[in-house]
Amino acid sequence: MQRQHSFDQTELGTLYLVPTPIGNLQDMTFRAVDTLKTVDLIAAEDTRNTQKLLNHFEVETKQISFHEHNTAQRIPQLVEKLLTGISIAQVSDAGMPSISDPGKELVAAAIQNDIPVVPLPGANAGLTALIASGLEPQPFYFYGFLGRKPSFQKQELTELAKHQETLIFYESPHRIAKTLVNMIEIFGADRQAVLARELTKKHEEFLRGTLVELQAWATEDNVRGEFVMLVAGNDAEEVDEEVINLSPVEEVSHLIDSGLTTNAAIKQVAKRREINRQDLYKDYHEI
The missing domain is CATH 3.40.1010.10 (Tetrapyrrole methylase, N-terminal domain)
Incomplete structure (x- = not known):
């Protein structure tokens, strides 16, 4: 140490x-x-x-x-x-x-x-965009730049498709339309997303909508500036068969073992089972 x-x-x-x-x-x-x-x-x-x-x-x-x-x-x-x-x-x-x-x-x-x-603390494009996006600010998953080759990018997006966290990407203006096309194919056309352009500058702009709406804008408009792309997490209620018979507390432990933080696991289980998050927190910590 x-x-x-x-x-x-x-x-x-x-x-x-x-x-x-x-x-x-x-x-x-x-x-x-x-x-x-x-x-x-x-x-x-x-x-x-x-x-x-x-x-x-x-x-x-x-x-x-x-x-x-x-x-x-x-x-x-x-x-x-x-x-x-x-x-x-x-x-x-x-x-x-x-x-x-x-x-x-x-x-x-x-x-x-x-x-x-x-x-030293200071400016960060990803977090600046996140807090004004209107999407869930936590948990979030910062990915940065996706791969440039379409096949590799699709592979990356496929691995990210089931993430329930808000996803944060950086992208250049000349690639953004093609990246949105790949996101539509992998995530689905109706997934909510936000494009944050030229943050903190005179022409700062936020575009909020579905992936297909944003892709239409990126195709028609003369896209300029550096972008932060934020994509809502997957809220589909896909439940692993091995957790169906677990108690809420046992499911929290299962998710933690899978790599989630304690708070993220409690939040996810409480949301899926429609139970009070604070009550689940107390049950898990035996308070």
Whole structure:
């Protein structure tokens, strides 16, 4: 077991994970700006893009490029700097590092070398879209980008089809119409979904409806901007034969063994059996 006290004095440097705005520069936090000003080095996905952000907030800290194409080269260099006491802020072009962006390999390498890793809260496109979608906000399942090849994408969607959680995807404008066609084939035309476009920017837009309605819009309109796609979970009451004769509490335990969290399992069983969730919670925990 490894135990990290993030702010203890140490001779090692600290790796700070700093979110950046997904569109609106005013979403940059005071702490994020201060961190970028006080670290020794900024590891940026695209130094040209990040320089615009640094200029806006009058940050003069030196940058070094760190992206998916130079990960193998950069990680040993950055870890060596951290081990000598140099603190580094890692940023992606927009939003949270490591969420569909570079970062996870550097985090893993830092942890392996007992280097403190300190995350900062900030902008995230998936959660920003989720809370305004009108779909169930929890539980949710963040998937990120689907595969580009149609056959592989259909395979991914087939594996996701029975998920009861709200599904969150990222998608580019030139692929969104085809992705919606595949979703209609796998999920069904009437599944509720939301397209969140250009979040936090001037032309922010939410399109809410069935998959077939959204696909018609994507086909007819001149689609622009980056998208978050949210798809309602599968609410079909398909019951596994082996749980039919279980008590509610036993079914909760069965779902937990299958990988659900306790709260998600209790919520699912209470909804399916139309019983009070709080009562089931007390029964399960023997309160």
